[in-house]
Amino acid sequence: MTDTNANSSGGRVAPEARIETATLGQGLDTGAGASYSTTDTGAGASSSTTGALDALDTLEAEAIHVIREVVAEFERPVLLFSGGKDSVVVLHLATKAFWPAKVPFPVLHVDTGHNFPEVLRFRDETVDRLGIRLEVASVQDYLDDGRLQERADGTRNPLQTQPLLDAIAAGRHDAVFGGARRDEDKARAKERIISLRDEFGQWDPRNQRPELWSLYNGRHTVGQHVRAFPISNWTELDVWRYIERERIALPPLYFAHERDVYARDGMWLAVSDVSPPRAGETVERRTVRYRTVGDLSCTGAVVSDAATVSDIVREVAASTLTERGATRADDRLSEAAMEDRKKDGYF
């Protein structure tokens, strides 16, 4: 460590990490990073990664490649960050992709006003820990000034699209990372890793660019942007195994806890200001956890004793229901519910 310490001359802090992408021959450093140990002494990690790679290694490598390509080729990427496990995993992958620099893009949260409070706390702690900027698009603002109206069924999930598109335009974001996975839904199964959106944020599933090898074509014209899905090829179980392997922190509601819930449409909904039980619905205190994190008003809990990540890995491996089938009212509307929302610019 002596070389680098000797060169230190005070705490200059630049606003953003320097991630060089475009130009050859910028100022060159000497003795770069050569001073510290190349021996990994951590428990459980392999110091040589030349043997047969397991599926998680391959998936991680692909995701980091995608994240770096987008950062290299786009001006103003942003990550859609809900505090849910998939976006948390993408953010974790980004920290690895740019280590030891900080993540070179902000995160964007579409705040429906129906969020779980513990997820909002987790969101704020995470951006603080990583020193990244948080942008918030508030559905409530749109309801307050009349640009959007509350739906009869009370769910705000479909209302997210307009604030999202406006926030993308306001931030002049030309690339928007998301944690969507192809195994979540049959419309998402047709999605590209780098997927073009037109000026209206629309997805045209019948006219997508072919995606070959690992050459991602993100060229776009003014007003268009791309959505980038680094964990497209991961399954729910991959995500949980990776969370276990990397010891990634998550909001507490993914783990078994006691909560006042009531049954509706075959799901357990939480009692809250925005999701009160209707007449005839009985509130019970049960030990539950959430498999997905969406709105209080449309995300169901599952009865579960899984209190640790390892418990959850076992539970997911043995589950006979998909995560969306088990927990999301918004996807039960019709066979093409997700396709219709995606075409309109939803994530």
Place this chain on the structure above:
Amino acid sequence: MSEHTGGRVASASDHTGGRVASASDHTGGRVASASERIETTTTPDLGTRPAAPGATRSPEGSLFRFATAGSVDDGKSTLVGRLLHDSKAILADQLESVARTSAERGFGGEPGAIDFALLTDGLRAEREQGITIDVAYRYFSTGRRSFILADCPGHVQYTRNMVTGAATADAVVVLVDVRNGVLEQTRRHLAVVQLLRVPHVIVAVNKIDLVGYDRAAFEQVAADVAGLARDLGLPDAHVVPVSALAGDNIVERSANTPWYDGPSLLELLETLSTIDELETDLEALRLPVQLVIRPQGALSPELIDGRSGSEASVRAFGATRPPAADDFRDYRAFAGRIESGTVRVGDVVEVFPAGVTTTVTGIDRGPVAVEAASAPLSVSLRLADPVDAARGAVIAAAGSLPKPRRELEADVFQLDGRPLTPGSRVLVKHGTSTVQALVSDIRGRLDLDTLETEPTAALETNDIGLVRLKLAADLAVEPYAAHRRAGAFLVIHPHDGATLAAGIVTEGGPA
């Protein structure tokens, strides 16, 4: 087409599931004894499927990518649905939804039969028309491996979809209806597979139940496939008699085909080698630089002032102490994915285009420093000398770099609706470089039926053509036959950004 040394069909050597049926094997009339057979596949009770231990992904299992291709009505969607269903990749709510829709639409067959195609046709337009429009990706795993399945439609824009699905595939499963045998389209599919150098081909001879599990019918198709594989130069072709509808030889070996003693389709998929398993040890290091990481003052806050809660960032420094911000003041590393070969600390490497040679002093996988890493890992390399290597540079094993090219000759798969003509100004995206290019010559289009090249003025959608391109800047291209990832590129429209064509380098032009 490149020269080849003759097709090897039915290599049994690289898997454990027993010998693969081929025409030559069957002429000997070997018949499996009853004791070698596995019981007939039965359709599980759809409503009460228990969680199968086999359905969970093995933590040690590797990732295997394969594509499926077939002609109209040869039962590909059914095969894919069957594979997913019998490997327990379809969960109860998905199955319930498909069963409900099958019943509503009056799907034929036995009462309670389900239309497996509904599982794979993800778009409304596909379900309404009963056709598959676009490549769909599916995921399943067994105790041995995790699979990514690219389901390629066979009839609409088949080349475009085949090329997309097969480009990264470790294997392609081509369906043939045993009653129709090898069709022109089968030949075209296999020609594309050969051009893209997919390591393994599995020809699933489907609907064997409809010919009464007739051995002679299967052997006729197997013989035709063997001949075709020889003509095309397919390195590793396997032929399996299956019934996607009834489940014969999909997951388990079927008692209905006692004359077939080879592995089931899934056994093959579990045991064939991946591209990286086959090639990593043979190929020289190539790492296209995606970007250079120079944190300077913008370190991750986790590394500043001992705030690090991350054990991982401690690991990089050994057990001596947590890292301090000053440790990274001069950190500079070249981030990219290893496209081929292996890199080790201490290796001497050469940098394209600068041409300088230096030594690898560190390999970082995020906060973990490793001694060595292989394709396809994403890493950051620290180098001993202050070399000039930004995005577009390639770090390679010393002495292994090709001459920089300003001109190249390639087979291109025309994907866009607009024809590609001589004189077209385009962009070529290769590795982490995008350069301007000019289509200087279209030397012909490949007739997939005769495998001859015929003259043409332009390449239309789904054509495969031989073209020459002039490049505005040097690229580290190599023949695809020698280096698949360094030999692949995209042709992009310079104004609207559409992907016009995908190319594979046949040879470099004059340097």
